[in-house]
Amino acid sequence: MRAKIRQRIKIIAKVLLIVAVPTVVSYVISGTNLIPAFSFDTEAIKSYLMATGYRAPLVYIVLQLLTIPLVPVPSVVLATAAGALFGFRAATLYTTIAWIIGTSINFYLTRFLGRPVLKKLLSLEELVMVDKFAGRIGWKLIFFTWFVPGGTADVAAYAAGLTQMTYGQYFSAAFPATVILSILTAAAGAAIYINPIFTTIFTVAAAVGIVLGFKMVLIYKLVTGLVEKIKRNYRTSS
DSSP states (O other): OHHHHHHHHHHHHHHIIIIIHHHHHHHHHTTOOOTGGGSSOHHHHHHHHHHTGGGHHHHHHHHHHHHTTSTTSOHHHHHHHHHHHHOHHHHHHHHHHHHHHHHHHHHHHHHHHOGGGGGGTSOHHHHHHHHHHHHSOSHHHHHHHTTSTTTHHHHHHHHHHTSSOOHHHHHHHHHHHHHHHHHHHHHHHHHHHTOTHHHHHHHHHHHHHHHHOHHHHHHHHHHHHHHHHHHHHHHHHO
16 A cells, blocks of 8 residues: 555656656746856846846846756856855855755655656766765765856755665755855855845855864865875776
8 A cells, every 4th residue: 555655656756856846947047048047147047036026036046956967057157146146145045945945856866766857858977976876975075066167066966865865864964055055155245245244254254264164175075085096097998
């Protein structure tokens, strides 16, 4: 009986992933020109979001969701623009929500649909990275990949979904990392465009990170070293 219930839940989840999510995305961004939103120009992104009016927070979250599978679309640039438009607190909230939803979709995509679906979404190099990460998955890897550029956190989410890691374990590592990164990007945007006081917040946060995060830096280097090693091995084998 329980097996049948689980099977039905999986079917519902697949329907949501394949049908519902694209439908919502299409509705939110319908009638808009996405080119400015996916540029490296913070002002252009800010102007685009302002033009969407009251839908701006929802449009922003959807745009961030689109950056998850479309690396190297500049999600951090989007987050900085959000800090300029929405202010520090709102931007931190919206960005955290968007990034958690996006990588959670990645997690459940591979959890329910398996590795074959990744062949249609990722490059061969990224597939190799997913497999390597799956063999070393853990709290530290999930947490620190958020601070490695190039969509590494997205790849780690795919990898986590392929392992025995529960979503609760994944969330406990991903959530604090997204909050920290959201705070930094929102503070940067707010400091530049809204209120100089956020320059102080950004500076203090960075200083605290430097003073208290020596061990974190060492682990970060281990993670980035692993990423580079995987890439080198892939290039050598291909």
